[in-house]
Amino acid sequence: GDSVTQTEGLVTLTEGLPVMLNCTYQSTYSPFLFWYVQHLNEAPKLLLKSFTDNKRPEHQGFHATLHKSSSSFHLQKSSAQLSDSALYYCALSHTEGADRLTFGKGTQLIIQP
Amino acid sequence: EAAVTQSPRNKVAVTGGKVTLSCNQTNNHNNMYWYRQDTGHGLRLIHYSYGAGSTEKGDIPDGYKASRPSQENFSLILELATPSQTSVYFCASGGTISNERLFFGHGTKLSVL
Incomplete structure (x- = not known):
């Protein structure tokens, strides 16, 4: 079956430093990959998703590149902001529309001043 | 922005009792999903539906x-x-190519004592 692995449960960084959250996956199909973000006491919401044409998705300064050879979709940002503190989920689906998402365990990102 | 409303927001139940969690969406999405969120497990899919009656x-x-x-x-x-x-x-709700994402409610915190 499908699975998503996020190796870091907690990442603590100082404001202004680069962010990289790891995500690898296993799937019998060629899946679509997503990053969802959940701020404290809020609902999870889509941050970005992989494209079928291998373009690099970007949103709010975050970007991720789908590497099919290494089954990875790491999330990156060049300079962390305090407002980036949140829970980040990597997820995969067999459809571009995100049907029946399989989520990783999540990475809690804490940005300190 | 699509709206998904869950009720109740908090629920305390007794072991062996019956609990019903409700969800309403006014976006005319065909697909709806129930996930549970637990530390160390992330979001896991419990049931889903592709339309009324299914x-x-x-x-x-x-x-x-x-x-x-x-x-x-x-x-x-x-x-x-x-x-x-x-x-x-x-x-x-969502999960189709026309929606391109899932829209989450704010969650129901359930405690079973």
């Missing part, structure tokens, strides 16, 4: 039933609640 088992359906009486409403039912079902439950 329900499907997700990855962890044991101990749960679902009901989709209309396009707008999707309920999760715990016939005999157990302490292991203490969790935060999220409803979501």
Whole structure:
């Protein structure tokens, strides 16, 4: 079956430093990959998703590149902001529309001043 | 922005009791989903539906039933609640290429004592 692995449960960084959250996956199909973000006491919401044409998705300064050879979709940002503190989920689906998402365990990102 | 409303926001139940969690969406989405969120497990799919009258088992359906009486409403039912079902439950709608994402409700925090 499908699975998503996020190796870091907690990442603590100082404001202004680069962010990289790891995500690898296993799937019998060629899946679509997503990053969802959940701020404290809020609902999870889509941050970005992989494209079928291998373009690099970007949103709010975050970007991720789908590497099919290494089954990875790491999330990156060049300079962390305090407002980036949140829970980040990597997820995969067999459809571009995100049907029946399989989520990783999540990475809690804490940005300190 | 698509709106998904869950009720109640908080629920305390007794072991062996029946619990019904409700979800309403006014976006005319065909697909709806129930996930539970637990630290160390992330978000896991319990049941989903592709339209009124249909329900499907997700990855962890044991101990749960679902009901989709209309396009707008999707309920999760715990016939005999157990302490292991203490969790935060999220409803979501969307999941098709026209929606391109899942829209989550704000969650129901359930405690089974």
